[in-house]
Amino acid sequence: MKQVISTEKHPIKLWVDQIEDSAINQAKNLANLPFVYKHVALMPDAHTGYGMPIGGVLATKGVIIPNAVGVDIGCGMCAIKTNIEDMDTTELKQLMSHIRKTIPLGKNSHKEKQDESLMPQRGDVSNVMEQLYSKALCQLGTLGGGNHFIEIQRGSDGYIWVMIHSGSRNIGKQIADFYNKKARQLNERWYTQVPINADLAFLPIETEEAHAYMNDMQYCIDFAFANRKQMMEKVKAGLLEINQGNVVFDDIINIAHNYAAWENHYNENVLVHRKGATRAYKGEIGIIPGSQGTKSYIVEGLGNPESFMSCSHGAGRVMGRKQAQRELDLETEISRLNEKGIIHAIRNTKDLDEAAGAYKDIDVVMANQKDLVKIKVELKPLAVVKG
Template identity: 35%
Template sequence: MGIQKILNAKAEYGVPVKIYTNDVDEESMTQLRKMAQLQFIHSHIAVMPDVHLGKGATVGSVIPTKNAIIPAAVGVDIGCGMNAMRLSLKAEQLPDNLSALRNAIERKVPVGFEMHKQIKAKASTLAPLDKRLKLITDKHPALKRMLRHFDSTWQKQIGTLGGGNHFIELCLDENDDVWVMLHSGSRGLGNVIGTYFIERAKKEAQNRFGHVPDKDLSYFAEGSNSFEDYFEAVEWAQEYAYENRREMMRLILEAIRPLLPSFQMTKEAINCHHNYVQKELHFGEEVFVTRKGAIRAGTDEYGIIPGSMGAKSFIVKGKGNPDSFCSCSHGAGRRMSRSKAKNLFSQQDLIAQTQGIECRKDKGVVDEIPSAYKDIDEVMANQTDLIEVVHTLKQVMCVKG
């Protein structure tokens, strides 16, 4: 059985907070107590075992709201999530040295702040996105001033990785089958949309639902123009992130195909968000569910829970647990900040902890060292009530932004 403890916030703070771990730092607890005071929370807040301090709201939290949405809870990497695909290849069919595969992917998929020199996505992908985006920017022209070369940039960034904790990996499962897995979101335009509406919410009156304990928890009330505009924009960014991962997967397969024996993609393919908001039915009522660092784990619904660089990852199937609002963790979760990891660990530590994995081992990615993250096995043990493991994956190659 997994762990569940309840911060019974009802008397002092507001709604209860159900937490699926005992490993919660005090800063995160303070943040959760503030979130629990919001009067538009439906039933309770669920907190996943990879919980850690976040900007705006706690990472690993599932926040069901009635008649309101908190833009900062969704965050600025709107639609960030995972894509994984199993190939018809076995471990022994991979080359002994994977550096050529990593180099081929890095040549094909821009990382960090880079983008494609020309638009790679098909017109059939771009046209509907472009049409919907124009409706958004016509109402909010300031968005176009927040991103250089706005119209070309968002199109050239489809099929790009980004930086931070985003990655592309080759993995092996328990049967020695080869998987391609990646983690990315809505890139520069998603960031612009998130930033713009977070600041807009902070400037709007916050009196419809009583006291707001933190400016970062500023909301849009359903029925207002801002609410409708934000929901339209956030849905667009989520769709963009989904298409970004699809295009990236296509480019990765195109890059590695000449270097490997002939292969096919299997039917096991998953593309899921873990920073997003959508309407769902819970405890008999339709609510807006914001998952900030959590994935949906409805009954028999497949998801991806990655570990840190050099650790295990998991393909999982949801159990539809109502107390978690049909959710589970989105990864291992950070144990420390990026700056603390850089101060605490050296390049040599990174080399030691990623031994046997073809990946960057320079100072620029020390903040992504496995020790900066929680133990993925412990995280998984704490959510056996939420998901069952279908495949256990081990990274053999990793591309970082």
């Protein structure tokens, strides 16, 4: 831990040493909520979000806050280890071509509905989710945009790995926006002490609205995992084709980093909100990606109670998307990747929003959370497809 801010109603514990004032102000808003449990935790990749900092962890008693989960509900990582020991440039380019042909990127979706048996069971979801279901059938197995990626990596264990970062596509945003609007309306009706301009509207857990949100949130989490699994199957098929079927794959590692869940901390059951943060229970295997062109990590949680057993979800931004496009030098960012021999996705100025220069130094981020996780495998990028 780097520091503790003790000026608010509840402490703010920080594992980050490079963070904007606006993110600190958001954390102070959290720390003064009447239903906060113990303290607020900011991970080493924390930066300004909407309502709550991305890289924040918040435990509450009796309420759930849609904006403390975020708009891409269930967004997360999956990774898989192969028995392949090396891939040359030709093979990597073949695989990148296969990925682009079989996995829609950015805002694109499949033209036809996918196999419904691959979708999570809907169970007790709301009418809002039912209305989104048909569209979700065309989004299953698609990457999305922003910072989502598919990366081929060489592990410090001597083997090739595949890593995917993606979320619940548009259904997560629709659900988040719907319930945040509902929470704002109810909070105004109740004359709550939580200021509306803090963007932290809440739902008391015993309300029908909270129950509906929890069910819909869980469906988004399940859909995001199903989405990543289908993309991973496409990548595996490409690897099998290139290697004439001679590939063995380990079990998939999957983690979400935008969700809320009931957990027991300090001997009490509370709702832990992780917005851009990864669970890191003692012995739990997790994934921490770097920025484009930098190392990523398979880690093991240390179960630190002060972070509510959490760690970072990545490197964390130091520049907004438009700022990066304005201020970063295109040739410098391309050269940085070319010098490492990485097959990358930076072609023009608009791609600079996902350049390494827009993110924190992953080495610093990992050093700042040595009390949260230990590194199991270090992964160096070989080729990346961006959303």
